Amino acid sequence: MAGTAAAKDRSQRRQKAMIAEHFSRLARAPETGERAVYTYVPGNLTELVRNFGALPVLPEINALQSGMRGKSRDYIAVAEKDGHSEDVCTYVKCDIGMKRSGNIGPTGERLPDPDLLLLSYTGCFTFLKWFELLREEYRCPVVMLHVPYQGDGVVTDSMRRYVVDQIRGKVIPALEEATGKAYDEDLLREHLARSARAEDDLVAVLESAKLRPSPIDAYFGGVYYIGPIFSAFRGTEEAVQYYRELREEVEERLREGKGPVTPDGDMGEERYRVVVEGPPNWTSFREFWKMFSDEGAVVVASTYTKVGGVYDQGFRHDPSRPLETLAEYCMGCYTNLNLPSRVDLLAKYVREYQADGLLVNSVKSCNSFSAGQLLMLREVEKRTGKPAGFIESDLVDPRYFSAANIRNRLESWFQMIEQSRSGGGAP
Amino acid sequence: MSGAATAEVVARAEALVQDLRLGPVRAWKEGTGGLAVGYMPVYVPREVLHAQGVLPVGIVGGGEMEIIRGDAYYQSYICHIPRSTVELGLNGGLDALDGMLFPAICDVIRNLSGMWKMLFPGKLVRYLDVPQDFDPEVGGRFWRHEIESLAADLEARGARPLQAPSLRESIRLYNENRRRVRDLYRLRIDEPWRVPTHELYLVLRAGLVLPVEEHSAMLDEYREAVLADAERRPLDQARVLLVGSFCEQPPLGLLRTLERSGCYIVDDDLLQVHRWVKGDVALDGDPLESLVNSFLRDSMAHPTRYIDRDEKGRELVERVRESGAEGVLFAAASFCDPALLDQPMAVAAVEKAGVPWTSFKYAENNGQFQVIREQAGTFADSIKLWSGA
Numbered sequence: 001m002a003g004t005a006a007a008k009d010r011s012q013r014r015q016k017a018m019i020a021e022h023f024s025r026l027a028r029a030p031e032t033g034e035r036a037v038y039t040y041v042p043g044n045l046t047e048l049v050r051n052f053g054a055l056p057v058l059p060e061i062n063a064l065q066s067g068m069r070g071k072s073r074d075y076i077a078v079a080e081k082d083g084h085s086e087d088v089c090t091y092v093k094c095d096i097g098m099k100r101s102g103n104i105g106p107t108g109e110r111l112p113d114p115d116l117l118l119l120s121y122t123g124c125f126t127f128l129k130w131f132e133l134l135r136e137e138y139r140c141p142v143v144m145l146h147v148p149y150q151g152d153g154v155v156t157d158s159m160r161r162y163v164v165d166q167i168r169g170k171v172i173p174a175l176e177e178a179t180g181k182a183y184d185e186d187l188l189r190e191h192l193a194r195s196a197r198a199e200d201d202l203v204a205v206l207e208s209a210k211l212r213p214s215p216i217d218a219y220f221g222g223v224y225y226i227g228p229i230f231s232a233f234r235g236t237e238e239a240v241q242y243y244r245e246l247r248e249e250v251e252e253r254l255r256e257g258k259g260p261v262t263p264d265g266d267m268g269e270e271r272y273r274v275v276v277e278g279p280p281n282w283t284s285f286r287e288f289w290k291m292f293s294d295e296g297a298v299v300v301a302s303t304y305t306k307v308g309g310v311y312d313q314g315f316r317h318d319p320s321r322p323l324e325t326l327a328e329y330c331m332g333c334y335t336n337l338n339l340p341s342r343v344d345l346l347a348k349y350v351r352e353y354q355a356d357g358l359l360v361n362s363v364k365s366c367n368s369f370s371a372g373q374l375l376m377l378r379e380v381e382k383r384t385g386k387p388a389g390f391i392e393s394d395l396v397d398p399r400y401f402s403a404a405n406i407r408n409r410l411e412s413w414f415q416m417i418e419q420s421r422s423g424g425g426a427p
Numbered sequence: 428m429s430g431a432a433t434a435e436v437v438a439r440a441e442a443l444v445q446d447l448r449l450g451p452v453r454a455w456k457e458g459t460g461g462l463a464v465g466y467m468p469v470y471v472p473r474e475v476l477h478a479q480g481v482l483p484v485g486i487v488g489g490g491e492m493e494i495i496r497g498d499a500y501y502q503s504y505i506c507h508i509p510r511s512t513v514e515l516g517l518n519g520g521l522d523a524l525d526g527m528l529f530p531a532i533c534d535v536i537r538n539l540s541g542m543w544k545m546l547f548p549g550k551l552v553r554y555l556d557v558p559q560d561f562d563p564e565v566g567g568r569f570w571r572h573e574i575e576s577l578a579a580d581l582e583a584r585g586a587r588p589l590q591a592p593s594l595r596e597s598i599r600l601y602n603e604n605r606r607r608v609r610d611l612y613r614l615r616i617d618e619p620w621r622v623p624t625h626e627l628y629l630v631l632r633a634g635l636v637l638p639v640e641e642h643s644a645m646l647d648e649y650r651e652a653v654l655a656d657a658e659r660r661p662l663d664q665a666r667v668l669l670v671g672s673f674c675e676q677p678p679l680g681l682l683r684t685l686e687r688s689g690c691y692i693v694d695d696d697l698l699q700v701h702r703w704v705k706g707d708v709a710l711d712g713d714p715l716e717s718l719v720n721s722f723l724r725d726s727m728a729h730p731t732r733y734i735d736r737d738e739k740g741r742e743l744v745e746r747v748r749e750s751g752a753e754g755v756l757f758a759a760a761s762f763c764d765p766a767l768l769d770q771p772m773a774v775a776a777v778e779k780a781g782v783p784w785t786s787f788k789y790a791e792n793n794g795q796f797q798v799i800r801e802q803a804g805t806f807a808d809s810i811k812l813w814s815g816a
Contacts, residue, residue, distance in 0.1 A: 339541025
């Protein structure tokens with residue numbers, strides 16, 4: 001995904017093949033009769049969608065793929081020309097522009113129109129507006145799943161019941177209607193059991209970064225690792241196999257004392273261990289990654305890799321409570337946590353992963369992540385005594401990626417870390 | 428009465444609005460010993476607070492106030508209201524408040540609830556997650572529980588327990604208040620020269636810091652004064668509906684500018700807490716259930732609410748028809764996700780209905796209105812030209 005010349009390990013190649021096959025199935029859906037259910041990454045109900053034999057389509061994934069392939073600029077321009085504000089989320093505009101440009105997916109094949117828009121509204125207000133906009137585009141059925149925010153940092157019985165009632169009373173009937181298939185709870189349990197197995201392996205991979213040197217990069221590499229489980233594959237046998245293989249690969253790197261794989265091959269000396277808050281920029285992903293790897297900076301933990309579940313904090317899909325576990329999953333994703341909980345998690349990462357500091361990549365498009373990050377930064381700095389850095393970019397709008405600016409800020413931050421190490425004290 | 432009576436009521440309202448230290452709230456607390464709890468736009472169940480002896484205080488930012496510390500909490504691409512609200516919190520302007528409620532408007536206000544918890548740990552802070560499911564057995568049950576939980580939190584801080592008789596009485600008072608607001612909106616539709624929006628706005632905004640009983644009296648005074656004001660005469664202005672200004676409020680100068688540019692604002696999205704519930708909340712039966720049902724079944728179609736079965740923009744077009752508006756001014760705060768993401772759908776609806784429109788953005792602290800004046804003036808002129816007036 002990061003460019004043709006980039007070095008890739010086995011798991012990346014497998015993932016690429018899985019995703020290509022998924023998009024190919026989507027392209028063939030009008031002929032095969034497979035149903036397409038559009039939904040979002042955070043708090044998605046992939047196991048349930050798969051339970052009905054439908055194929056999930058994730059608009060954020062399409063947008064980020066468009067960003068990586070240099071297509072997002074034109075798609076965004078199409079949407080803005082049609083009246084979408086320059087102020088709002090570029091994922092939305094990229095998606096609208098892609099649709100109006102023929103809805104050609106990342107593999108160059110046309111994506112099917114949705115048979116159902118599953119508006120699982122977890123951690124992001126924009127999701128609500130996004131599918132209202134898509135409903136106007138496609139004139140197709142929509143089912144809303146309102147997922148309450150953890151405003152007080154907890155999931156209450158009332159919140160759980162609210163989500164379960166919606167899944168049972170609204171989402172399942174809508175999926176039955178869209179697919180013509182009946183709900184099969186035993187089958188759902190099988191999917192959920194497979195999810196939990198893959199989740200175990202993902203956590204082992206992510207936590208390998210606690211060791212020195214870290215065998216993985218938990219942000220730039222991490223976005224590949226989360227790809228299958230956060231998108232269309234959670235609950236499938238393919239995902240189980242992928243995560244087993246990924247874990248074995250990482251364990252092999254550990255045995256060999258290797259650092260992470262970077263776009264240029266194995267990384268050299270691990271000079272900085274950092275925690276990153278916020279999504280990456282996708283339009284200059286490789287260049288962005290190299291700003292870190294060239295300096296010997298390894299991201300040992302990131303919050304972006306928790307938008308589809310904070311598995312490392314103990315959550316596992318539980319087949320014995322199928323709808324309840326789905327509800328808890330939806331409510332537990334990172335951007336559905338309140339700011340004090342996010343600060344707690346970041347401070348914990350800095351400590352547990354022995355990081356040199358926290359870096360915030362603040363993206364213009366995503367207020368769910370970005371609003372409050374400056375206070376979070378100061379709070380984590382205060383609690384850990386480690387220097388924090390701050391850069392700004394965007395998800396898929398290349399107009400908001402300034403390489404020189406970001407590089408300057410990163411260099412200053414690395415100097416602060418050096419100063420802090422040499423007894424200069426934390427800021 | 429003459430114009431002087433109107434001016435007096437409006438001046439009194441403006442003084443309340445301009446008092447960013449919440450003097451009237453402090454005075455109320457000293458007089459009653461009760462709690463005062465702030466709330467952000469656009470809707471909170473004020474009746475519940477009132478029934479528990481708590482003064483609900485609407486906080487809609489700091490307007491044109493100078494921002495010294497608040498900007499350090501926000502990136503440049505985030506709207507202005509949270510930074511001025513943080514500024515007010517940090518400079519002591521909100522010290523009179525015992526807590527803050529952050530209803531579900533957008534991710535910025537949602538995250539501000541968490542920031543408030545960190546910045547003001549001694550205060551009651553609640554994110555009010557209003558339901559996006561409108562089934563009484565699902566979203567209704569959830570919302571009822573949210574309200575009961577809020578009431579319990581208030582009680583834990585010294586407020587009276589929430590009881591049906593007092594809640595019923597509070598609903599009655601707020602019904603009366605909303606009825607007065609509706610009447611003034613109706614009067615503005617019928618005779619917009621009598622009720623300039625920049626005045627109506629001040630009189631409504633004063634209600635954010637007054638007990639509902641006092642605010643209803645102020646609304647009566649204002650209505651009586653403008654009806655008796657013989658100096659007010661119709662002008663040749665275009666009738667417009669102002670859409671999108673529901674959270675961060677436009678500066679008063681902007682409202683005056685729109686009116687001076689040749690527009691009668693005959694309906695708007697300003698200070699919607701007064702009009703969120705469209706009709707009366709039922710007084711018979713369980714009052715809490717009535718309050719819940721009014722939210723589920725009788726709320727405004729709004730960018731922050733999921734529109735389930737209805738068609739997007741239908742209510743907006745209806746408002747155009749009912750108000751006799753000849754055009755729509757889309758006026759959103761810069762970086763306001765709900766308004767700006769909604770706008771393409773709203774524009775499509777008014778275009779389909781053949782209603783002319785134009786759009787601009789503002790921030791609560793804008794001081795220059797010349798460009799907007801020219802734009803609105805041109806829009807008003809073109810409406811008059813098209814309508815053959």
